[in-house]
Amino acid sequence: MPEQTLTTALHGHMLTNAAVWSADSAWIVYDTRSTSDGAVFDGRRIERVEVATGRVEPLFESTDGACCGVVTTSPVDDRVVFILGPEHPTPDWEYGPAHRQGGMVRAARPGSVDLLDARDLVPPFTPGALRGGSHVHVFSPDGRLVSFTYEDAVLDEAGAEQPREKNLRGVGVSVCDRPVCVPKSHPRNHDGMAFSVLVTRLTDAPRPGSDEISKAFEEAWIGTAGYLRPDGTRQRYALAFQGHVATATGRTISEVFVVDLPDDPADLARPGACPLAGTARTRPAPPAAVVQRRITFTAERRHPGIQGPRHWLRSSPDGSRIASLMRDDDGVVQLFTVSPLGGAPVQVTGDPWDISSAFTWSPDGSRIAYVADGSVMTVDVATGGSTRHTEPTRSDAGPRPEACVFSPDGRRIAFMRAVPWNQVCVVDV
Secondary structure (H helix, E strand, O other), rough: OEEEOOOOEEEOOOOOOOOOOOOOOOEEEEEEOOOOOOOEEEEEEEEEEEOOOOOOOEEEEEOOOEEEEEEEEOOOOOOOEEEEEOOEEEEEEEEEEEOOEEEEOOOOOOOOOEEEOEEOOOOOOOOOEOEEEEEEEEEEOOOOEEEEEEEEEHHHHOOOOOOOOOOOOOOEEEEEEEEOOOOOOOOOOOOOOEEEEOOOOOHHHHHOOOOOOOOOEEEEOOOOOOOEEOOOOOOOOEEEEEEEEOOOOOOOEEEEEEEEEOOOOHHHHOEEOOOOOOOOOOOOOEEEEOEEEEEEOOOOOOOOOOOOOOOOOOOOOOOEEEEEEEOOOOOOOOEEEOOOOOOOOEEEOOOOOEEOOOEOOOOOOOOEOOOOOOEEEEEOOOOEEEEEEOOOOOOOOHHHHHHHEOOOOOOOOEEEEEEEOOOEEEEEE
8 A cells, every 4th residue: 555645844734625636647736724624724825745756846825914725726737726815804804704715826937826706895896706705716627617615795794784685605606817807996805817706596594395505515517528418418517516405394404406507608797687796785696597406305315415524526527427425324424426417316335434534536437535444445436346545544643534636647646644734645546
């Protein structure tokens, strides 16, 4: 079981749950948050380590009180994107879900950051700009779009004089290289290099038993080229995400949803019945060409809904299956997959131990990597047979649950161990 520890510096090295490898599988990117689980957003640097040599290169260092983290890579070039907190934070504008944005750096030009999403906090709001904070940015497989989760600063403000919709977490998309300029009517307004919209439709109080959702989160791009529709045509861009629904008994559970996006990213600028940028009392609304669908209906299972450790949905490379974690009838957390067209979830793993981490697919779609029973493991999706790739470590030094990421060439899996600082490790598979 050839395992290698790539980093040794006495500070945190935090991997994101996916897309941490450079497109050529030569480098791994990480941030420097200090806690093992990354819950404290205190990192000041984005770095990368060369797998062959262990050489570390800085990509970005934040200044003026800002912090940065949750970095992912482009699958087609040397761009990396990450969360950037507010510079010169103040008591009314500190780091938080509604007070952050995406930053983008090229490895060939370290230190030179572009702001991904524009921000406009003063009505009338600018279409293509956000009014809050974006989080966990992931490039589409062709590198043209970036997905993110979002919370709204305008609706998050206390003391509203008139009723307004709730600030609910949703999923958005940025169209790269379509700059948005905003009026400088607020000190926290800024321009961005992408046109950003919200693509999920949310409801303050979902009706029990309906497909309405109060939260959209932990999304994933479907397929390297989308997925096949029933008529044999291809849906080019689509996202799978977890959505909070209310069961018939009023219980909140997470189900799998899909949002289909237009084939031409320019169509994301076309508004639907409500304004793309929202109003002072309403959330930003999805574009006209976006369709949201519920995929799973698990309320009647013994253990309903998506369960287990925090994880992001992940799609097979061919787009035919969406993977999530649920409990089997015995209560064990297992991998399940479901078609983006719907149908019953199919159980993949059947081991006696819980899956304890986020997971990723191999580039050929044959295996899924995850942490269980103190080891980095893979499962053969076709057979359900699991393979252990690291010796079991049932202690705090075991593989961390936050990331277990296949390399683009399918040869290695990146993960972390806390010894005591998080260090970046790889295992050859």
